[in-house]
Amino acid sequence: MPKSKRAKVVSLTQTDRKGLQTKKALVQQIHDACDEFARVFIFSVENMRNAKLKEVRTGWRDSRFFFGKNKVMSIAFGLDPESEYRTNMHEISKRLSGNVGVLFTNRPREDVEKWFKTYEVKDYARAGNPSTQAVRLMAGPLPQFSHALEPQLRKLGLPTSLKRGIVTLEKDYTICEKGVTLSPEQARLLKLFEHPMATFRINLLAVYDEEAVQDY
Template sequence: MPRSKRDKKVSLTKTDRKGLAWKQRIIDDIRFCVEKYPNIFVFQVQNMRNNLLKDLRQEWKRNSRFIFGKNRIMQIGLGRTEAEEVETGIHKLSKRLNGQVGLLFTEKTKEEVLKWAENYWAVEYARSGFTATETVTLPAGPLEEFAHSMEPHLRSLGLPTKLEKGIVTIYSDYTVCEEGKVLTPEQARILKLLGKPMAKFRLTMKCSWTKADGFQLHVEDDVEEDENKATDSPMEEEEGDDADEDIDEE
């Protein structure tokens, strides 16, 4: 019997590479927002968490828009040089799109946004590579907050544990992390299991552009103001961009 043409193996992990259509959509969205909103900010993210950024987007959706995508694509949307810029002076924002940054388009005043950013933060669990802000030590004894089934997992993370009468028990004092030292993946997982957040999710407003006042720098930097230099072809593939994907979901 001949093999059916429908009998094909399809990998569920196979995904389509984001192409020109996706990039052009981001560029069009940015240019639409430049026309719609009077104030634009470049913000830098500390301890990035997608879920918290999405919460902010939901909270601000009535009169603002967050866009967080590939820096090169966002630069093209604003204009990378004075000749390319979509509004006078806006290419200076584009020059500050480096690292883990995004764009905030808003109807709120510059003063409102800066005051909010100064006071806003959210506690989150630290990830590997984070510098510990305190020393955490577990004394020998029972860990009754953990089910007995967790004991093998805790032991695999390096904790000196055993089961005593069905209770997870540490049989010697154990230092999870030390203040000022970089966390390993295992230490970060243990801190999360213990419910000890160390990181703070924050947004720092690097600079702004408003239709009323033009460009203003809020955090000093060493960006050179070369008005005519643009790098690379507008739509070529980026390697190693800090923002891997656009998460501006409506």
């Protein structure tokens, strides 16, 4: 492995002492990862869920994830050929924009690409997301809900009532049409009626391997 540029002074933006120490620690962690791992993958996340990302981290204990703090990570990798930590690592910094992160790993490149290409987890859409299908409810009993939940269903817009202690939908009701932007009430109803419309997945954007960056 080529000699690193560890001796170079890393300049951080002015901040309070505690914040500066946090930034320095992150820079050091990234430098350590650069020395330990052969490859760096830049990725983006669709339908971000912290719990799901935590599960992915758990499954990749032999690797290292960094997510967020793009500016500090860019400084750690280097902003130009003169300040980069290793050859061509400033090309990584150019791609650290938006909701992206980096994965350091020694796993074979082909294995990493195959894993992330096939990995996805269904989840419930949040308010502001577009619906992927129309969801319509037929009038009648809703025995899956307890009587105590009926006021909440009405508050969410459902025309419900209690009949002999059973939550009942008084008439047919459309929660959403396909392609509409979901309101908080619609998102909550879709979760209550178990209609997942979001998919958590990680998309690989580029890879740093053998001192070069290649986009996907």
